[in-house]
Amino acid sequence: MTQHVRSARIDDFTTDTTIALAVLDEYGQRGQAPTDPRHRRLDPAIGALIRPGPDNISVTTILTPGSPNPLVLRIYRPMGVPRLLPGLVYFHGGGCVLGGLDSHDAFLRALAAYTRHLVVSVDYRLAPEHEFPAAIDDACAATEYVFQHAGILDIDRSRFVVAGDGSGAGLAAVVAQLAETAIAAVPTHQVLINPQTRWLPATASRMLFAGGPYLTAALLDWCMTCYLPDLNDRHNLRAAPGLAGSFDGLAPATVITADLDPLRDEGEHYAHALAVAGVDVGLYRLRGAFHLLWLATAINPLVQRKVIGFIARRLGTGTDDHEALAPGFDFSAAGGRLSAF
Template sequence: MPVDPSIEPLLALLNSPGMPRLGAGAPDEARRTFRAMTVDLRDPATLVPVASIEDVSVGPLPGRIYRPSTAGPVPTVVFFHGGGFVLGDIDTHDDHARWICREVGAVVLSVGYRLAPESRWPEPVDDALSAVRWAAEHVDSLGGDATRIAVAGDSAGGNLAAVVAQDARDAGGPAIAAQLLLYPATDFVEEWPSMAENAEGYFLTASDMAWFSANYFPPTVDPADPRLSPLRGRLEGLPPAVVVTAEFDPLRDAGEAYAAALSAAGVPTVAHRFDGLIHGFFAMAVTSPACEKALRTSCASLRELLNSH
């Protein structure tokens, strides 16, 4: 099907001459561009309300706690932002955390892990695992239910969430009840067809991915390492998963391969492909009814997994 009409104006803007590309130039410049596209353009009146927000220190990392109006104990979702491991922070994904908090009825801990190239792989992975351990240690002051700790993330954050789920299983904890992987980067080995099909014109490009990858890990690293490409890891015994993909996304096929591999390994898996949408649609719910519907559907699936736990 064609691109959903509600996101066509945004795509036209992103593809217009002179629009800065995220995957180009110096990382600091790209970070400023990304922040201008997210934080600076965001209308505070459109932000989803939550019961409270609190900035905290997650060990040495910045964190932000979002609390729902739901009476506790409630699940705790540890959220890792996207941005190709190079861009983004707690502020750029404030809207994502708010949506998950409200729609899932969970406390959300959004974590500002270290970014590449200053902190290359596996340092962001180590940060993510440390953050989940911190959440488990402080669960009484978070959601209050140690049996319902979930991990979530979009794009690069989805990669970190998937890797952490494998790491935690192998380390014997913390126990993770569910994972929400939003258009995740799951494989740096294979050239999947969607990378060529959606290489240009749909926000995230193939050249962006090459730039992100070059900044995240050096060529000496084996791209099949499961802590880099979770699709290449052992999947048995992982927590139930919601894997979300978009039709016009270079990462679509690798994400769907991960969902299929999880299911084949006996992991309860809900896979959603949203036709007509693009990478990053979680941030487009304010202006796109189709994106909002997809967002709500994704969060509802996580809520169902956690409430059935």
Template sequence: MALDPQAKALLDMVYRVGAPRFHELDVAQARHSFEKLQFALRPEMPAVASVTDVPIPQARAADGVIMARLYRPLSAGPDEILPLTFYFHGGGWCIGNITSHDVLCRELANHSKAAVLSVDYRLAPEHPFPAAVDDALRAVQWSLANAGMLGIDPTRFALAGDSAGGTLSAVTALAQRNAQGPRAALQLLIYPSTDILSQRPSRREFANGYMLDTGSLTWFFEKYLPEEDDWQDWRASPIRAARFDGLPPALIITAGCDPLSDDCKAYGEVLREAGVPVEMLEFEGMVHGFITLGKFFSQANEAVLQAGEALGRAFAAGGAS
């Protein structure tokens, strides 16, 4: 698949100036580099009705809190009870934060006319697997149990995220199903990592020169999963789960020139085979990470709009089961 001209222009710029890749940086440098890219190329910040920081207590008080940020859409009345999208940011479980995805979460709230809770889960290598998985599940369970405090409807929620956050959304959906907990109205999976040990063709075709290269993938995986046995765990690679029935409907957004694209499509297929409704939305010529770069990519703005509208339709169709 050919690169979109705008994607090629971005990559030419990045590689021409000799910007180091993630695996050539230490963790602090990688986090700073990622934030600089997000701030430079994200769209203008849209207004929302309110933004509230939410400290979510861990199960044990000694473990502190998980910080989250609640966005209410511009269309919402002050006392309106809203559906809720849980959003888990991308960044290879090592970089990214609430701030890096602030604009995206505002856009999704406005497009879906629902609240969005962006979860600042713990990052590796300081907190390796399964800390992020545990935080994602804790954030969902606590928020639904405290829906009245948040002004949200616990019967209408969705799980969403990009890249590593898409993986956390998929894994949380599986964990909720396994625990016979409430089922989300939708899982919105934006180019998730579904199979860490994958050898599918896109891993080779887009191995170098397409933003997320093999060296950086390995850097993220090794930081997140220092124990080799964990690479086989379904909570790291959800395509390795024992079964896929009973999961929420899924919208999977992929980038055409992404080493993870075939893994995303394979996950969509295993969901379909289990009877889960799946919509695949591919943006041809795009690279991994494009959806937060709406100042540079018109396709990012279209993808966010379609994602928000899909969330709105899922909430209108009914609540969690």
């Protein structure tokens, strides 16, 4: 297919990053591992950056049957829309150690409201209590369950998205790679926000931002030790989708990265690899943004609106009022269609 790279204005969120990091400093939190286990699901410092999401959303919780462990799924349905909706299964970030249903609640309310998707948030098992492959096993099981019960959930299976951020985006990428061959579900799109697609070796951005802001090499290593204590597992393709040898035939992808994020390069390399394999990829970089800025609606809600607007446009369920962002990379080798917004 013909390569298409769109040039456009690049927004700069450096000021917002500075303000958000100052808030984290007030809580004494700049990317270190939590000392209080109660903060693993939603650190108060991160919570201080987030405003509540829209309330025009119906939120329900279901428990899937299964052995050895049932899964808790939180379902977000926008009100005042047709019953049959596109579906989006979401895996939160946190290195497969941190985060949970509540950490991403406000964002997923907004995502459901503005994309007109039925969003399913997955409460997958976390390390160190549950090491690899617990998280990806749960991600696959949840995706299969939602896809197979689409009729009951009023989901249109012809428009079925897997999505996530950070390590959760890595889970979504693995699910997309396993579709049809290892799991009974067929995603039609994948949304990867600040995706963690490998654990080793370190990329240039991991080395450049090893000391932060916020997400540090020490925190990434701590998560890796918790989730992947077996050294051999750190190169397993079910833990590191960026190491896959082939990306042919995967679902179209939307990849969003942050300028000041250690995970930036592996996300953009993954977008490039997909495009070379012929996958339709949309790439969007938030300039001047650190890893969590898109969640920080208490600082500047425009950042999240841009992210959701780009996703909505890629999913064909909305338009973005803002000019697209262009990373300015050379994708001349891409055999697929990679739009760099």
